[in-house]
Amino acid sequence: MPEKFDVIVVGAGPAGTACALTCAKSDLNVLLIERGEYPGAKNVMGGVLYRKQMEELVPEFWKEAPLERPVIEQRFWMMDKESVVQFGYKGLEWATEPYNNFTVLRAQFDQWFAKKAVDAGALLINETVVTECIVENGKVVGVRTDRPDGEVYADVVVLADGVNSLLSKQLGFHKEFRPDEVALTVMEVINLPKEKINDRFNVEDNQGCTIEIFGDSTKGNLGTAFLYTNKESLNIGVGTTLSSMIKAKIKPYELLDYLKNHPMVKPLIAGGESAEYLAHLIPEGGYRSVPKVAGNGVIIIGDAAQLVNAIHREGSNMAMYSGKLAAETIVQAKSREDYSESSLNSYREALYGSFIMKDLEKYKDAAHTFEKYPQYFNDYVPMMNKAMSKFFTVDGTPKREKQKQIMKSVTAEKGTLRVLQDLYRAWKAVK
Amino acid sequence: MSTKNIEEKQYLLRFKCDTKSHLTVLDHDVCMTQCPDKICTVFCPAEVYKWEGTRMQVGYEGCHECGSCRIGCPYQNIKWEYPKGGHGIVFRLA
Numbered sequence: 001m002p003e004k005f006d007v008i009v010v011g012a013g014p015a016g017t018a019c020a021l022t023c024a025k026s027d028l029n030v031l032l033i034e035r036g037e038y039p040g041a042k043n044v045m046g047g048v049l050y051r052k053q054m055e056e057l058v059p060e061f062w063k064e065a066p067l068e069r070p071v072i073e074q075r076f077w078m079m080d081k082e083s084v085v086q087f088g089y090k091g092l093e094w095a096t097e098p099y100n101n102f103t104v105l106r107a108q109f110d111q112w113f114a115k116k117a118v119d120a121g122a123l124l125i126n127e128t129v130v131t132e133c134i135v136e137n138g139k140v141v142g143v144r145t146d147r148p149d150g151e152v153y154a155d156v157v158v159l160a161d162g163v164n165s166l167l168s169k170q171l172g173f174h175k176e177f178r179p180d181e182v183a184l185t186v187m188e189v190i191n192l193p194k195e196k197i198n199d200r201f202n203v204e205d206n207q208g209c210t211i212e213i214f215g216d217s218t219k220g221n222l223g224t225a226f227l228y229t230n231k232e233s234l235n236i237g238v239g240t241t242l243s244s245m246i247k248a249k250i251k252p253y254e255l256l257d258y259l260k261n262h263p264m265v266k267p268l269i270a271g272g273e274s275a276e277y278l279a280h281l282i283p284e285g286g287y288r289s290v291p292k293v294a295g296n297g298v299i300i301i302g303d304a305a306q307l308v309n310a311i312h313r314e315g316s317n318m319a320m321y322s323g324k325l326a327a328e329t330i331v332q333a334k335s336r337e338d339y340s341e342s343s344l345n346s347y348r349e350a351l352y353g354s355f356i357m358k359d360l361e362k363y364k365d366a367a368h369t370f371e372k373y374p375q376y377f378n379d380y381v382p383m384m385n386k387a388m389s390k391f392f393t394v395d396g397t398p399k400r401e402k403q404k405q406i407m408k409s410v411t412a413e414k415g416t417l418r419v420l421q422d423l424y425r426a427w428k429a430v431k
Numbered sequence: 432m433s434t435k436n437i438e439e440k441q442y443l444l445r446f447k448c449d450t451k452s453h454l455t456v457l458d459h460d461v462c463m464t465q466c467p468d469k470i471c472t473v474f475c476p477a478e479v480y481k482w483e484g485t486r487m488q489v490g491y492e493g494c495h496e497c498g499s500c501r502i503g504c505p506y507q508n509i510k511w512e513y514p515k516g517g518h519g520i521v522f523r524l525a
Contacts, residue, residue, distance in 0.1 A: 106524075106525055127517025129513045129516045147516070164513075166511075166512075166513070177502055184499050187525065189525050233524075242502060246470050250474070251474070257436070273432060277441065278495065281498050
């Protein structure tokens, strides 16, 4: 007699664990399957964890979770070769409870989070790959794993298998993603003494800073770089769409080294010791790339469902929230004893009614626009830098004259009409 | 020290290697005759793919399991599976 659960969750990342935890709290019988040696062994993120969605799963988690620093300052850099235009926000309201977001190291955080699901009653099995969903009469009824006699059954299978969701592809819920629907990102964890981090980033012990870097950080390609402060290390990384990387024939690790050696970045990481190097894909196709998310006996959550807001670097929070919504749907389905697609579609409705799909809808044209019109990163970032340099360099030119010269140099380079077109197009893509 | 090249970066990592590759180049002739750029040798973040004149060498042992090669191969010529449970890369930090 094969084993049967109420729910099988594939993948113990933020989405899968959130789903398993919520199901277990509702007394469902949950199996959480993880392919890594431990939850987190295969998981990568730049490092920002948002408080709001996590708090709904584990109230006051910051009192016990392995977090790095609460982020109290978010900086944005428009970087050229030897200069940078900066803006940002720093606020001490983010330095106290309930906080806004935290930097985290995922290998530690994910283990802690998965243990929460286990404590709530979920069964976690590591080192197990789900090779396919078992489909009977058009309904997913379980999973086949790479363990001997590794077939397990459930009323609902939740696919939280990440950006490389081979399982949802096998089910025909989406085709292979295109290279412009994913961003290849590489990063390093660089150890640096706490005092140096505090001094260089102008923060105290339990305060963190994030910097998002546009422009020369990707050599003008569609993407961003980031530099985040942990307790005693920095996460530095850079990514572009895979299509941009292919087109520009970039080696991602060379781009990372270029960033590390950039004169605006180098002093911040100087003397640091590399501790880990990581590569990962981020699903950045947005609204239009979200696949079918519910079928007969199956639900798809997190990265596997392309739930990432690349513009605001939100992903793990969306993963967690989608996991929670899926769990709530499963609990309802259980009370009805109906696990058909129409029953599980209440997850789809909840997802589309939530901030997740509303935000993805808002930016549905952004990635496409910026990929198609590379001038935003290529031309306008250097232009902004030149304008600022000109405006703030005191050389006896009257300020009004300077303004004129700046406007002239912008329109001379592109033509007034094109500048206006570009501005309108960018505004439309993010409005 | 901060790493300066891919060899130093890969050296930071722990891998629990399987004896069997989870990555398979389906047809080496496609790489040879149709793919002058051999773009996987460029964008792979772990330098897994190396062109050896007549065939593609696949150093699956150093793979980060990111999936870029499966999506980025212009000829869908790479069969991509997950390594056996518990095998492959083991991230310890981020």
